[in-house]
Amino acid sequence: MIISRHLTRLTSAGMFLGLSLSAHAFSPALDTSAEIRRTGFGVPHIRAQDERGLGFGIGYAYAQDNLCLLANEIVTVNGQRSRYFGPEQFTVEQRENRVSDVFFTWLNTPEAVNEFWRAQPAQVRDLVQGYAAGYNRYLAQRREQGLPQQCQGEWVRDISPQDLVKLTRRLLVEGGVGQFAEALAGATPPHATARVEHVSHAYALADARLQRFALDRGSNAVAVGSERSFNGRGMLLANPHFPWVGGMRFYQMHLTIPGKLDVMGAALPGLPMINIGFNQHLAWTHTVDSSKHFTLYRLQLDPKDPTHYLLDGQSVPMSKQTVTVQIKQADGQVVPVVRDVYSSKFGPIVQWPGKLDWDNQFAYSLRDANLDNDRVLKQWYAMNQASSLEQLQNSVHKIQGIPWVNTLAADDKGQTLYMNLSVVPNVSREKLARCSDPRAGTKMIVLDGSNSDCAWDIDPKAAQKGIYASSQLPQLLRKDFVQHSNDSAWLANPAQPLTGFSPLISQEGQPLGLRSRFALERLAGLSKKRSVAVQDLQQMVMDDQVYLASQVAPDLLAFCATDLGADAQTLKPLCASLKAWDGRANLDAGLGLVHFQNIMQALQTSGDIWRVAFDPKDAQHTPRGLAVEQPAVAKALREAMLASVASVDKMGLTPQTRWGDIQVASSGGQQTPIHGGPGTLGIYNAIQSVPREDGKLEVVSGTSYLQVVTFDEKGPHAQGLLAFSLSSDPASKYSRDQTEAFSKKRWSVLPFTEQQILADPQYQVQTIGGSLGKAAEVAAQ
Structure with missing residues (x-):
């Protein structure tokens, strides 16, 4: 139900509390409720009494704005695109459906998904179960009204917590094996009778995606401390560059559990928590790092059998995982197609014609550190709840769940923090020199797969076997500033260079990207003239x-x-x-x-x-x-x-x-x-666009969620924008309103306090309730 603005101003808090207490006292244990309050541009402020209710509200609100987007991504991560849309169509990321299905069927096995689920703490499970139930609740209501035109079909269905786990695992491997889907799906032993044809254009698209990864998922960030800020407190500019379509499209929201959680910002599809945002005492953001999150291993094959490799002089058989994909035929029938995915002890075999060939002498195996990262959701939820910069830093040190990004933060005390504490293979400079061909350089790490001594080292202090402990990774706490734009950790602040790390973590002495040079030049100029103001950080992006x-x-x-x-x-x-x-x-x-x-x-x-x-x-x-x-x-x-x-x-x-x-x-x-325009030209407002048939350029990625956060004695003050708008549904009034504001360079206040929320001219509130039902039953299996 929609409650009038006037009534809500007077009674919403009391009504919500009463509903919550009533539901808690008399309803079955799996019943839940949430309140969704929307302000300008439709931004949802979701409030509930516990994680289950909060997840329910998030899933419901997200479905209101992006029902078809999430439904499409669920089909993708379940490896079912060929079944519903045909094998030769392409995903949003321009990956052939057949390839996508083989990859995600391999990635998201029932065993891997259930193992990830079992590792989640109760609070995270409640959030995820609630999210699935909230999405399903809105889907049922929308079915009665009629589904949007772009998602009508049997492929649109209720979702489960396991589906959301699959989405999360897709996110984890974006910086690793996810870039090699074609190479994994197409890897076939030499002279195999069922050899898969290598489609040159598919690999050309894959190569272009690989080269463009840092551009499509780049970012800028600046944290200004007490020595430079206009009021002696912390300031943060968040400017992630992410896709404008698909499964990496940010969603803006505000999450509250009274007395426990109050955080605002942006999240990726399917995640019931904030990835980039702020709370009462601090603000943080992420930038894609330059660290390595996977290594390749060159396997020396047994001359008698190319599915065996030599390890320490012994012939070892590759393991074989049979992947079955349902393929829709031209006549509409669906038939199963079987593919075998081979792996060594180091990971799956990948084959890239002309680059990573599988012949009778060598093959290449890929080990992705984030395949074993089951801590990512716990990590972000801990960051959401942090009440100080120290708590945020300690949580990242302990959990080590950040997959492939840096973290920059500022707090109300005027401290700034840079951390490159992502999941990085533990390969020292010495091991790299001993186990890799120096002619290959460090752009792509290729280790010797015939020697078990070349396996990743194990540090008992690390949260996961085979990765670096957090104490060995770059971090910097300062009161002037830290900044980052996808270079190494080296010059996050030139006054205190970060050096001496393994090349897999960070490399010094390398040319800086033009966006980093621009930021350092602009910050140096501001320090000479005056203290840094909000407008200064906004103009770094908006003056183009x-x-x-x-x-x-x-x-x-x-x-x-x-x-x-x-x-x-x-x-x-x-x-x-x-x-x-x-x-x-x-x-x-x-x-x-x-x-x-x-x-x-x-x-x-x-x-x-x-x-x-x-x-x-x-x-x-x-x-x-x-x-x-x-x-x-x-x-x-x-x-x-x-x-x-x-x-x-x-x-x-x-x-x-x-x-x-x-x-x-x-x-x-x-x-x-x-x-805006290409970041390769040093445009801080990096925008990637592709040619259209009519001669125009269509934006596909770049500046996405923007926020500038400052603090005073009462808490945070934030301005921001979601450049591509909240909803991906063209029929929604929230599908292009923020895009128009971005075009006109008009930032908006992000309402965070109760007073700001209730005073918003576009304020409306909806209270929803229901049972977790099927979502909880499936999760319990």
Whole structure:
């Protein structure tokens, strides 16, 4: 039921308490209830008396906004896409359904899922059971009204806690074996009679995804402490760059259990807790780290049998897991297709033609540290409940459940914290030198699988066998600032470099990404002028500065001023657009921005183009300058400029075209212009977009959930946005409202206190109740 705003202001707290007490006293043990209060942009503030009720409210609210999204992801993680949609269709992530199904059937076996479930504490189980029941409750109600057009079919069903465990396990392997789904599903012994054809385009898509992983799931973060902040307390900017569609799309919410939990922020689908957010005393965020979370092992095969490998001189048979996938045929019939997935003691065999070949001499096995991480939900819930920075830090030290991200935090006392305490294989620098081919470098770690001494080391102080103990990982507590934008831990704060770690954890002396250089330059400039204010952190994202332009634009213009010979007339409009461009990726940016992107993306693949090479002693300012005086660079630049002119002409762009006409986000047949651009150009507001048939660029990932949090004596003050809006249902009024606000660079206050919530002009409240029913029964099995 929807209660009127006037009535709710007067009586909602008392009514909710009465309902809760009544349900607790007279209903069966598995009955539960929750209150969902929505404010501007539909943001739900969910309140319940215990974890079971809170999970119920979260699942119900999430289904109201993203029913079809979650239903689709449930089909994916159960390996059932080929059954319902056919084997040759593609997932949201552009992975062939057949490949996706083999991978997730292998990953989410009943044994693995049940083992994960048994490891969860009671509070987490209650949250997950409640979430499933809340989703199912709304699904039943929506069936009576009619399901949305995009999720009508037998594939939409009630979900169980086990389904949510499968979603969680999918999240865990995103930084590891999840990037090798094609390589796992396609791995077949040489000369096998049932050899699977390697589809070149599938591997090309997989390779593109692998290269793009840090861009699609990157992030920026800045935590400012008492020495720099405007009021002597902590400040935090959270700017995760995540997909705008699919199973990694953030959801905004506020969770409360009176006297126990009060936390607001954003979470990924299927998770009944906050991933990035704030509470009364602290705020935190995550950035994708550069640590390694898996290693490959090169296996020396037994010459007599390519499904046996030599370990310490002994022939050892690979284990074989038979995976059965239901495939929908052209005539509509569903038939089972069987695949064998082989594994060594180090993990599954992966085969990538031309890179990781399985022949009669060698094969490659992949070991992912997060496959054994059953602590991730417990970890985030502990962080949600932390009442101090020390508690948050201690929980991460003890639980070690963070999968593949850094954590940055600030508190109301003015402390800032950087932690690279994720799950990292325990392979020392010495072991790496002894067990890997130095010619392979450290981009992809390949160890010797014929020697058991090359297995990961075991530290009894670590929360999991084979990973580093938290005490051995980078962390930094300061009162000025810490920042991170997906580089190593090395220069989170240049005043205190973090060095001396295994290359699997962090590497120093490597070039910084352009977003990190921009952040350090901006923070240095702010410290010289004044203390840091809220607007300063917001503008780091919203002024859309293209940092790389500040490093090379003078050289481009100088090149334009030289004698361009026969190309002068062709390049004249390009040079004019570069000169007129202000070096930002705003909606009103003209063709100068388009040409700059095209030119630099071409040059960055051309080898050494810099006038001043990278210097580890001056990592914040090098490399810089285009060496246009060098013939090879000048030639490459001229070719890039001519190619850009041809590309712009082909797209049908005119001198009047603006960036907002090109880069858009679509929902319900409507388009919203989106500012920002590629993070590889040093744009802090990193936005990834892909070409459409009509010549426009459709946003697929980038800036997602934004928050700037400050504190005073009364608690947190937060402003934020969810760039792609709360709902993925095009028919919802919450499907593009925040996207329009993001387009206009309008942040909103995030209502956290009771006074803020009740005073919101869009306030409404819904009280829901019901039984966990099937969700609890399934979970108990």
